[in-house]
Amino acid sequence: MIITDTHTHLYSEVFDEDRKEMINRAIDAGVTRFFIPAIDSTYTESMLQLESDFPDNVFLMTGLHPTHVKQHYKNELKHVEEMLASRKFYAVGEIGIDLYWDKSTLIIQQEAFKQQIQLAKKYNLPIVIHCREAFDEVFEVLENEKDDKLFGIFHCFTGTLEQAEQAISYKMKLGIGGVATFKNGKIDKFLNQIDLKHIVLETDAPYLAPTPFRGKRNESVYILKVLEKLATIYNVSLETLAEITTNNSKAVFGI
Numbered sequence: 482m483i484i485t486d487t488h489t490h491l492y493s494e495v496f497d498e499d500r501k502e503m504i505n506r507a508i509d510a511g512v513t514r515f516f517i518p519a520i521d522s523t524y525t526e527s528m529l530q531l532e533s534d535f536p537d538n539v540f541l542m543t544g545l546h547p548t549h550v551k552q553h554y555k556n557e558l559k560h561v562e563e564m565l566a567s568r569k570f571y572a573v574g575e576i577g578i579d580l581y582w583d584k585s586t587l588i589i590q591q592e593a594f595k596q597q598i599q600l601a602k603k604y605n606l607p608i609v610i611h612c613r614e615a616f617d618e619v620f621e622v623l624e625n626e627k628d629d630k631l632f633g634i635f636h637c638f639t640g641t642l643e644q645a646e647q648a649i650s651y652k653m654k655l656g657i658g659g660v661a662t663f664k665n666g667k668i669d670k671f672l673n674q675i676d677l678k679h680i681v682l683e684t685d686a687p688y689l690a691p692t693p694f695r696g697k698r699n700e701s702v703y704i705l706k707v708l709e710k711l712a713t714i715y716n717v718s719l720e721t722l723a724e725i726t727t728n729n730s731k732a733v734f735g736i
């Protein structure tokens with residue numbers, strides 16, 4: 482069984498004490514493919530180190546996270562552009578809009594989101610979207626940018642069935658993680674109305690640990706809890722679900 486974690490911040494400082502053991506725990510359990518979203522240029526070096534430590538398992542993205550779109554965001558976008566020009570990445574992410582932490586930067590968040598979508602198109606790459614309390618604002622940008630080059634993943638999808646269908650209409654797969662296991666997570670109520678071909682699995686480690694680890698440090702091996710929950714929701718075996726979602730991740734990332 483091969484399980485793909487499409488969104489995991491394995492380079493995070495909170496793993497500094499036991500990173501290799503933590504990653505090997507996941508690999509031993511069958512979680513052998515990790516897609517690594519970027520945040521900003523301060524993490525680039527640790528991401529490259531992670532890749533050289535686990536070259537068969539780690540696949541990097543580059544991008545500027547919406548909560549890190551600040552006054553000097555243009556320098557950060559230049560860094561993303563330079564990275565894309567210098568070597569292979571598997572997606573531009575995570576990018577998008579976050580109005581939970583800061584509403585005052587909406588205009589520059591939208592601008593950074595739009596520019597990074599255009600960069601992804603230039604390199605024929607998928608985008609990985611972060612959207613928090615900003616569905617209307619994210620959809621507005623996607624509506625303007627939709628064409629045959631726009632595709633990717635709506636990471637940590639937590640919206641309604643209608644919002645799920647709208648995201649899919651922009652050729653986005655839904656990244657499903659720990660929230661699906663929460664008692665009040667809501668998405669477990671309608672997910673079975675969404676075809677499995679639109680679903681990929683993720684942890685967003687070290688955040689959003691699934692039940693029964695909720696509130697604790699998340700790690701990639703906990704994706705098994707998400708796999709179990711979705712297997713129940715869709716009434717399929719763990720093996721079938723792992724295979725379908727891994728194939729979906731290959732369709733997005735090209736590997």
Ligand SMILES: [Zn+2]
Nearest residue numbers: 488518575685
């Ligand atoms: Zn993330």
